[in-house]
Structure formats: structure tokens, C-alpha cells
Amino acid sequence: MAPRRSLRRLAATVAVTVAVTVAAAGSLAACGGTGDRAAPPPASASPGAPSASGQPANQDPARFAPQVVKYAGQAKTDAQLLMAILYNESYKPHDPALERAWQRMKPDSAFGIANMHKAAFGDTKQGRDFANRSWDELPDDPDLAVEAAAWFLHDLATGLPRKPSGPYTRDELLALGYNAGAGNMSAFARGAKPGPQAQSYLDRLRANWAKAGEAVKR
Numbered sequence: 001m002a003p004r005r006s007l008r009r010l011a012a013t014v015a016v017t018v019a020v021t022v023a024a025a026g027s028l029a030a031c032g033g034t035g036d037r038a039a040p041p042p043a044s045a046s047p048g049a050p051s052a053s054g055q056p057a058n059q060d061p062a063r064f065a066p067q068v069v070k071y072a073g074q075a076k077t078d079a080q081l082l083m084a085i086l087y088n089e090s091y092k093p094h095d096p097a098l099e100r101a102w103q104r105m106k107p108d109s110a111f112g113i114a115n116m117h118k119a120a121f122g123d124t125k126q127g128r129d130f131a132n133r134s135w136d137e138l139p140d141d142p143d144l145a146v147e148a149a150a151w152f153l154h155d156l157a158t159g160l161p162r163k164p165s166g167p168y169t170r171d172e173l174l175a176l177g178y179n180a181g182a183g184n185m186s187a188f189a190r191g192a193k194p195g196p197q198a199q200s201y202l203d204r205l206r207a208n209w210a211k212a213g214e215a216v217k218r
Contacts, residue, residue: 082149112148157174160174
């Protein structure tokens with residue numbers, strides 16, 4: 001029986017690995033998940049009925065609108081921006097067990113609904129009311145994930161020039177910083193052109209912008 005159980009566990013691991021690899025192949029992000037920002041695996045839960053945004057109701061980031069409004073207000077960042085980033089980061093469902101399985105295969109992966117990397121979370125939590133929380137709690141605690149993302153955006157904003165010379169809005173620059181890191185954000189603010197990955201992230205942000213606004217106004 002023991003060998004049979006081991007074979008079943010191995011088969012399950014292989015199945016998860018294949019599913020995760022396929023799901024992750026198209027997206028990288030850096031911030032606080034950004035660079036890779038993430039490529040956890042698809043969730044094991046079956047999808048629910050579609051929401052107004054077209055996503056299954058149990059995967060639609062709009063369900064976190066109350067947390068987004070709350071923590072964006074505390075961090076003095078734009079709630080619509082924060083919600084749009086959650087939409088950007090919802091290219092795959094989030095399931096705590098599968099996120100951890102993916103992380104065991106890829107230790108530099110990101111955690112939580114906002115896809116935050118460990119180093120970014122560690123920097124962001126300093127001096128905050130979640131300073132005693134751990135990065136590996138993010139998959140199980142969407143509130144913590146939203147709060148950390150809000151403060152990460154707050155911290156990024158301190159690095160923006162007062163008058164960026166590039167063609168991007170402040171919110172677009174912050175989203176690019178969330179995806180590609182503060183250094184790249186500063187370069188984009190000075191007029192540098194985003195690479196394909198960052199441009200794709202920006203395109204998705206623009207596509208998600210209107211529904212993000214509707215979500216935080218409900």
C-alpha cells in the first residue's frame with residue numbers, strides 16, 4: 001500500500017506541474033511581484049458562474065473591492081489602480097495549496113492574489129501594522145495581500161518625479177513599477193520605452209481600467 005500511495009502522490013504532482021507550467025507560460029511580473037510576479041498554478045476549485053466582468057464569480061477580483069477601497073485609502077493610493085492591478089494579476093486563479101506547490105518547484109515565485117514576491121513584501125511591511133506578518137501567509141489571507149499591495153504602490157509613488165517626461169500617467173507608471181520594479185519605473189518616467197513584457201502589462205491595465213473603476217464604486 002505504501003508504494004501505491006507514493007505513486008498516486010507522484011502522479012498528482014506531475015499533473016499539477018504540467019497544469020502549472022501551461023498556465024504560467026505566458027506571464028511574468030516583478031513587484032512586489034513584478035518581474036515574474038508570479039506564476040502560480042491554476043486553482044483546483046471548479047469555476048463558478050460568470051460575474052459582470054466575465055470572469056467566474058469565485059475568481060473575479062471585484063469580490064475584494066471592500067478591501068481595495070479600505071487599504072487604498074489607508075495607503076493614500078488610487079483604489080482604481082489597485083483594483084486594476086488585481087485584475088492584471090488574475091490571469092490565473094489563486095489556490096493556496098497549489099501556490100505553495102508551485103513555490104516548492106520555483107522558490108522565487110510570488111504569493112497571494114496580488115502576486116507579491118518575498119523580498120518586496122519584506123521591504124513593504126517595515127513599520128507597517130502588518131510588520132509581524134509573514135510572506136507565506138499571503139496565499140491564505142487576501143486582506144493581507146491587498147494591504148501589502150496598497151502600501152507597495154504607496155512606496156513606489158515616493159520614487160516618481162514630480163513631472164515625468166514620458167508619455168505615461170502617474171497610475172500607469174506605478175503599475176509599470178509594480179510589474180517591472182522601481183528602477184524600471186523611473187526609467188519609463190524619463191521616457192524609456194517598456195519592453196514587450198512591461199508593455200503587455202500596461203496594455204492589460206488599460207483594458208482593465210474601466211471595470212476596475214466600476215468595481216470600487218459599487
